[in-house]
Amino acid sequence: MRLSRPSVLSTQLPRNNSLKIARAPRFYExxxxxxxxxxxxxxxxxxxKLQLYFETLGWDNHGIPTKETLKKLDLVDVEPLxxxxxxxxxxxx
Numbered sequence: 001m002r003l004s005r006p007s008v009l010s011t012q013l014p015r016n017n018s019l020k021i022a023r024a025p026r027f028y029e030x031x032x033x034x035x036x037x038x039x040x041x042x043x044x045x046x047x048x049k050l051q052l053y054f055e056t057l058g059w060d061n062h063g064i065p066t067k068e069t070l071k072k073l074d075l076v077d078v079e080p081l082x083x084x085x086x087x088x089x090x091x092x093x
Contacts, residue, residue: 028041
């Protein structure tokens with residue numbers, strides 16, 4: 001069974017909210033209360049896991065599908081849009 005294009009895109013494109021949270025400085029501040037009060041998240045570990053996740057899905061370091069992934073999903077026509085996203089991501093780095 002072949003998935004429709006919107007279905008494939010919705011499962012492959014990153015969820016920006018979760019990426020923003022993981023990269024926000026506040027995400028790494030010590031917890032203010034609760035059983036884990038004072039504990040922090042290891043930024044290096046989160047970055048390693050995030051890169052492994054991106055690699056597994058066929059995304060680049062910015063969470064954007066690679067040309068190869070788009071080709072595999074028969075979404076080559078979306079490549080120009082992804083190229084613009086990659087350029088924007090590189091200019092912000």
